[in-house]
Every structure is written in C-alpha cells, then in structure tokens.
Amino acid sequence: MKKSLGANTLAxxxxxxxxxxYDEAGQPNLATIAWGGVCCSKPPCVSIALRPATHSHDSILDRKAFTVNVATEAFARQADFCGMASGRDTDKFAATGLTPVKSELVDAPYADELPLILECKLQQSVKVGGHTLFIGEIADVKADEAVLSPEGYPHIEKVQPLIFTPVLRNYHGVGKYLGQAFSIGKELS
Known part of the structure; x- marks a missing residue:
C-alpha cells in the first residue's frame, strides 16, 4: 500500500x-538549479526555474540568454557553493576556481572545466507560483571530447552528472546501466 506524502517536490x-x-555590470555568474529539464525536441529546448529574488533571474531577462553547465561528481563542492552564495556579493567563478568562457553564440558565460554545456537563447518566461520558468532554445551543445561515446554523443558514465534528491537535499551520482531505451520493454508487447 502506498502512503500519501502530500503535495511536495519529491520527483x-x-x-x-x-x-x-552575465549581470548588468557584465560580471559572469553561476547559479545552481535543480528545477530544470528538457522541455521540447524541435526546436531543442530546456527549461529552468528560478525565484525572482535570485541574482540570475533578472540577468536572464536582461540578456535573453543563459548557459546550462552540467555539474559533475568531481565538481559537487563547487556546485553546492554556487547554490549557497549570491552573485550579488560573491564572484563565484573566482571562489570556486572555475574559468568563465564567453559564449560565441549567446550573451552568457560557461565554466570551462565542466564537460557538458548547453548555450541557450531565452524563448519565453512564465510565472509559476514563486518561480519563473525560463524556456531556452539550445543554440549549441559543447562537450569535452573525453566524455563522448564512440557515436559522438555525451556518455552518461563519462560525464558523471551530479543529481539531486529534493526535500532530503542529497547529491548522488548516476547508477548502473539497465538496458537500451525503446528496446527493453519490447518483450511486454
């Protein structure tokens, strides 16, 4: 039997x-988010949700751009720090030792050390409760060659993305391989 846990962010x-x-002064900033995901295939888009009180919120509206830097297991401490400190009074790139790189396609920086980057042009923003949902069209994906599969795509075991469990506030790595998508379920048809 299932136990009701109420309305909560337990996905x-x-x-x-x-x-x-980039903020209004042109200072590069990084904000750690967990409310995000792919939201469209054509055109390729991701969504992220930020509270209006965050330093990055107005920067996205002003610059009409942002990058998504996939945090990895190796950079868990830096990612955690960027979620606790405010870009209003802290240079997060300097504090974490990460190197800002100016995107050539969008008006936003990315962290050179992180292996998987999505450069996004703001398509729209929607107020949802206490957050603003920003939808960004992916202008380009940049990946370190070391994390690519033989087919030329990011390989999850090489990227080693950091994942988060809401409410409990835990970080984890990715688990074991279970099978090929759109294939392992065929035996049930």
Whole structure:
C-alpha cells in the first residue's frame, strides 16, 4: 500500500545544473538549479526555474540568454557553493576556481572545466507560483571530447552528472546501466 506524502517536490532525481549569466555590470555568474529539464525536441529546448529574488533571474531577462553547465561528481563542492552564495556579493567563478568562457553564440558565460554545456537563447518566461520558468532554445551543445561515446554523443558514465534528491537535499551520482531505451520493454508487447 502506498502512503500519501502530500503535495511536495519529491520527483526524483533532479539535475544539478550551473546556470551561467552575465549581470548588468557584465560580471559572469553561476547559479545552481535543480528545477530544470528538457522541455521540447524541435526546436531543442530546456527549461529552468528560478525565484525572482535570485541574482540570475533578472540577468536572464536582461540578456535573453543563459548557459546550462552540467555539474559533475568531481565538481559537487563547487556546485553546492554556487547554490549557497549570491552573485550579488560573491564572484563565484573566482571562489570556486572555475574559468568563465564567453559564449560565441549567446550573451552568457560557461565554466570551462565542466564537460557538458548547453548555450541557450531565452524563448519565453512564465510565472509559476514563486518561480519563473525560463524556456531556452539550445543554440549549441559543447562537450569535452573525453566524455563522448564512440557515436559522438555525451556518455552518461563519462560525464558523471551530479543529481539531486529534493526535500532530503542529497547529491548522488548516476547508477548502473539497465538496458537500451525503446528496446527493453519490447518483450511486454
């Protein structure tokens, strides 16, 4: 029997993404978010949700751009720090030792050390409760060659993305391989 846990943000897992923006003074910033995901295939888009009180919120609206830097197991401490400190009074790139790189396609920076980057142009924003949902069209995906599969795509075991469990506030790595999508369920048809 299932136990009711009430209305809560218990979907698991959520990503740990560092959202790169420039503020009004042109200072690069990183904000750690867990409310995000792919929201469209054509055109390729992701969505992220930020509270209006965050430093990055208005930066996205002003610059009409952001990057998604996929946090990895190796950078868990830096990702956690970027979620606790405010870009209003902290240079998060300097504090974490990450290197800002200016995107050539969108008006936002990314972290050179992180292996998987999505450069996004703001398509729309929607107020949802206490957050704003930003939908960004992916202008380009940049990946370190070391994390690519033989087919040329990011391989999850090489990227080693950091994942988050809401409410409990735990970080985890990715689990074991279970099978090929759109294939392992065929035996049930």
């Amino acid at each position: 698991q897992p959520t990503p740990v993404w560092l959202v790169g923006t």
